[in-house]
Amino acid sequence: MRRKPFDVVLGTGNQMRIWLNPVDTILYYLTLITPKDPVVGLNDFKVILHQTYDQTSYSEVSNAQMFIRPWMPSHGHGSSSNVNPVLTSHGMYEGKSNFTMPGQWYVYDSIIVNNQTITTPSFYLVFDAR
């Protein structure tokens, strides 16, 4: 497994989700790359997935499957024409998310690693489309 350090810079629009998968007791890090400034319409959806056993060394996860589902909570609807992220380079997954109107959107992301779903059904990232 490749191990290399990476910088974590949190600014506006940066999002990172950290959670422990109780089955394999691995800590997962999902870092959002884009969209930082989400727009109405199709957005490139790009994330990096890392894992760590000891919070000292981190490795990219390159065998995950991701299924995204944008949802507008205050209106009770989702969107069509989304593209599930697929691996493009080490730990990097790219897809497309469609925000059909301005406002707050959740993007639920269901992640499967080694045939095991490592996310809970309420795992999502938050976006404010403009």
Added chain:
Amino acid sequence: MKKLLILIFIFLISKASYSQVCCGGGVYDVAVLSLNKRALFNVGYKYDNNLGVWDSDKEWRKISQTSYQMTPAFSGAYRFNKEFQAGILIPLVINKNELPGLPSDGSGIGDVVLSGRFEIFHEYSLYKDKGKILTDKKTPYFAVTFGMTFPTGKSDEEAQSEVGISGKGYFTTSLGLSFIKTILKDKIQIGSDVNWQHSFTKTYEKYYGESVPPYERRQGERFNYSVTANYLLNFYNSVSFSLGGFYQSDYSINGTGISNSDESAFSMVASYTWYPKTYVRVSPLIKWNIPNTGYGKNATGTVLYGLNLVYYLENLEDL
């Protein structure tokens, strides 16, 4: 009964959501038959341009990309007797969207609406007093209105993308009251319509054509209101102006209300009507929302242009 050139036409402004699943989209109006009319046939056309949305904090969010909806519609109404008339509306929904990378066109038959009204009082009805026939100048027009929308259009369950949506996908019923009072005979009328719209639960087994774990969604209870002033310029021309809006309570998913998902919006309608003959009406209209923070919540704001061509069958015998 030529005195009855009152030419009652108020609009039963109802809203249907097509282009955006959540928020008010297309608008139609069903012309109402006055007492001297037996039936009407209406060909209508609406062009509704989406300007933006109000978010859950009532903040106005303008959109720069154009999306719009055109709704040609056929409607008809028939008067059964002095108290009861019923109508039908059959719309065709055409959606356009200019967002890059997304499907840009879609169309389909919309949701069919059946409506009716029980008319309890009419204005200027005749009555007998001590052997003399008199005209009642006080009582306003008053009717109980009701309607039902059928999910004949394509909803977000079956459509492939947003532009393919032409209907809500669930039944709605409405129950309301309608008043009209003539202030100055053959000159000025004011009217008001209120109605309560109830939506039935829809179970989704698919979403945009793809299978999903089944869930139930129901739109909140909706309250529509409008106040209309109508000014008759002469026998051939009139103008009207109306203020209206709606409030809708939280929608629910799997029986649980989603907090802060209530909707509201406020709109104005101005229309002009030309009556080249007593049995023909040509009526362009414009409806718009005030695109500013505070004038709506969780709803789309649009500007709508419409045109209605109505042909009436007049009553040959007194009702």
